[in-house]
Amino acid sequence: MSGDAGGPYLRSGQVAERAGVNVQTLRYYERRGLITEPARSPGGHRAYPPETVTLLTVIKAAQRLGFTLEEVAELIGDGRGGRPAPDLRARAQAKIAEVDARIAELSAVRQALTQVVSAGCGSLTRCACPDCPLPSTDLAE
């Protein structure tokens, strides 16, 4: 808020606080290639440009969309590095397919669970109910 004279660089603790992230996480993301290595003070302390905070919120948004850090790294790295930029739209569509598959799996599990409940199985090992669904829990896996 006060001055930004000479260069508004932030130290790691400031970036972490503004982005709502642990300081260790910052270095972790650096190792994973999600954020580029920032400039350093003469003593070796990291000096981040303020955009890093924005970048971190973008990373967190992408994570919430179900992308892994590796995928986020790819998505962020487009433009730089010369590799063909991965299209976010295409990636999002592929991710929707993944999510749908996962939901389908969970629905099958849910189905099997309701069968267990309605059949009245009382115990895994000694189920006394007739037509116990336990041994035949296939889930088409």
Place this chain on the structure above:
Amino acid sequence: MSGDAGGPYLRSGQVAERAGVNVQTLRYYERRGLITEPARSPGGHRAYPPETVTLLTVIKAAQRLGFTLEEVAELIGDGRGGRPAPDLRARAQAKIAEVDARIAELSAVRQALTQVVSAGCGSLTRCACPDCPLPSTDLAE
């Protein structure tokens, strides 16, 4: 196949093969308390009763229902140990609630992803589309 004279005990490799499980997994389950320590041959080799194979298929069935190994251990351990036996039906109902919650989360993610797709965002970092949903991806988390 041949004789079962004196005791139809199985060695770890036989149990593993019949249950479709790795031998290491057997010992892992033993450490985790899912299967009790079997008898030993004079030389120290494990000698399993044949029921162990059935138990392993039960464990795998429970896993497919979404129970963690710790939960399976509890469910199996009922009857023995004197603790009040956890009711499988109740556990299954609770698990259904968990599954439903997870499905709801994934549906929200799916929703957000379709917004990204339909808004036409091309890039995480430099999205040129109007009313880009990326910064406001809340998912009510």
Place this chain on the structure above:
DNA sequence: TTGCATCCGGTACCCGGGTACAGGCTTACC
């Protein structure tokens, strides 16, 4: 100039469910 907060690098640990490897011992069969 001194004191304290912060940062540094490196390493180890956490969760869950296993898998793999090393170096030795047993068992089974011929």
Place this chain on the structure above:
DNA sequence: GGTAAGCCTGTACCCGGGTACCGGATGCAA
């Protein structure tokens, strides 16, 4: 009695996403 397959214990590693701790160096303000 030889030989190979199988088993033993103990330990380390894998995935993903971080978190924690250590001893030492820096930064900043009074």
